[in-house]
Amino acid sequence: MAISRERVLSELQQVAIPGGGNLISADLVRALVIEGGVVRFVIEAADADAARALGPVEADAERRLKSLPGVEQVQIVMTAPAAPRRAGAPQGDVVARSGQGGEAPPSLKIGRHPTPQAGPEPVSGVKRILAIGSGKGGVGKSTLTSNLAVALARAGRRVGLLDADIYGPSQPRMLGLTGQRPSSDGQMIEPLHAHGVTVMSLGLMMKEGEAVVWRGPMLMGALQQMLNQVKWGELDVLLVDLPPGTGDVQLSLCQKAQVTGAVIVSTPQDVALIDARRAIDMFNKLKTPVLGLVENMSTYVCPNCGHEAHLFGHGGVAEEARELGLPFLGEIPLNLEVRLAGDEGVPVAATDGPVSQAFARLAERLVGGGMA
Numbered sequence: 549m550a551i552s553r554e555r556v557l558s559e560l561q562q563v564a565i566p567g568g569g570n571l572i573s574a575d576l577v578r579a580l581v582i583e584g585g586v587v588r589f590v591i592e593a594a595d596a597d598a599a600r601a602l603g604p605v606e607a608d609a610e611r612r613l614k615s616l617p618g619v620e621q622v623q624i625v626m627t628a629p630a631a632p633r634r635a636g637a638p639q640g641d642v643v644a645r646s647g648q649g650g651e652a653p654p655s656l657k658i659g660r661h662p663t664p665q666a667g668p669e670p671v672s673g674v675k676r677i678l679a680i681g682s683g684k685g686g687v688g689k690s691t692l693t694s695n696l697a698v699a700l701a702r703a704g705r706r707v708g709l710l711d712a713d714i715y716g717p718s719q720p721r722m723l724g725l726t727g728q729r730p731s732s733d734g735q736m737i738e739p740l741h742a743h744g745v746t747v748m749s750l751g752l753m754m755k756e757g758e759a760v761v762w763r764g765p766m767l768m769g770a771l772q773q774m775l776n777q778v779k780w781g782e783l784d785v786l787l788v789d790l791p792p793g794t795g796d797v798q799l800s801l802c803q804k805a806q807v808t809g810a811v812i813v814s815t816p817q818d819v820a821l822i823d824a825r826r827a828i829d830m831f832n833k834l835k836t837p838v839l840g841l842v843e844n845m846s847t848y849v850c851p852n853c854g855h856e857a858h859l860f861g862h863g864g865v866a867e868e869a870r871e872l873g874l875p876f877l878g879e880i881p882l883n884l885e886v887r888l889a890g891d892e893g894v895p896v897a898a899t900d901g902p903v904s905q906a907f908a909r910l911a912e913r914l915v916g917g918g919m920a
């Protein structure tokens with residue numbers, strides 16, 4: 549017989565946490581889902597240190613739940629918000645700090661409790677959803693997403709890009725959409741279009757410079773709205789630019805949408821690779837197939853003398869992919885043009901040149917493999 553939610557919650561009440569109390573009394577459990585014999589939930593720690601201290605607690609919770617009759621599998625994901633929580637933020641609500649000037653965002657209220665649904669659902673009109681993730685911040689995941697989207701559009705695919713990097717939505721800037729607002733009739737959002745790509749970003753629903761502090765359920769609701777209340781139209785592929793790391797957005801996306809698979813971006817440094825491994829592990833736990841790895845900031849070619857240097861090492865991601873038995877999808881060089889183009893709002897993939905070709909090859913690889 550399937551285990552009840554009450555039984556799971558009462559067992560979690562027995563799991564003591566450092567400093568006193570238990571997982572439930574300290575309100576650390578989010579997104580508890582029980583499907584047959586599988587129990588899944590998130591432990592939301594206050595910050596990275598707290599998450600580390602909760603390691604043994606996670607193990608204790610897993611051990612206890614696994615010993616209960618009717619429980620076959622326990623999947624726990626530990627998350628710590630990338631942005632600090634603001635003191636006094638109301639529970640379960642979105643807190644937006646005002647930016648400077650700018651037009652008011654569209655009327656649709658973004659960020660609300662999710663509506664219940666049985667499991668991951670397709671997004672109407674969208675054939676494939678690719679999650680673009682990274683273990684570590686700053687490895688160029690957003691840059692890769694915008695350029696890949698443009699390269700896929702240039703290859704004739706119908707492409708959408710959802711910027712779900714709520715802690716630092718950068719797609720509006722990278723795609724030259726800063727200051728533009730999607731319109732909404734209060735029910736549905738009309739997305740924007742740039743370089744042949746249909747674009748929606750939480751950044752476009754907020755004033756520039758606003759910072760948001762979200763909690764798990766609100767985040768899930770906002771993501772659900774972005775997937776289902778945006779007029780995406782008919783798309784061959786929707787790329788989702790995730791925040792770095794392993795947190796609520798990743799979990800919400802995989803629980804709410806039928807994600808075709810995840811592409812993991814890493815630089816070749818060991819430290820980035822260790823984090824990339826964590827991200828892969830999380831997608832495995834969430835049963836989202838990892839389609840492959842991409843190495844960003846690979847080779848540096850000096851624009852003056854043509855000398856090749858490997859500032860962050862080279863080939864580490866391909867090697868890692870081999871070790872993990874995952875496809876290596878390609879490498880993107882470290883090139884000043886990539887950054888300048890991103891800052892100017894015209895992704896380098898929209899131009900012609902060797903770096904643009906690197907993105908075109910990556911796009912070709914995905915299309916050829918039936919992934920886009």
Ligand SMILES: Nc1ncnc2c1ncn2[C@@H]1O[C@H](COP(=O)(O)OP(=O)(O)OP(=O)(O)O)[C@@H](O)[C@H]1O
Nearest residue numbers: 685686687688689690691792845881882883886887
């Ligand atoms: N291949 C590249 N060559 C040169 N600069 C790059 C390259 N890839 C990314 N960058 C630059 O590195 C910086 C970080 O990139 P980006 O914002 O895409 O990273 P991210 O992984 O999405 O970061 P975040 O953790 O903030 O989401 C940006 O200034 C970007 O222009």
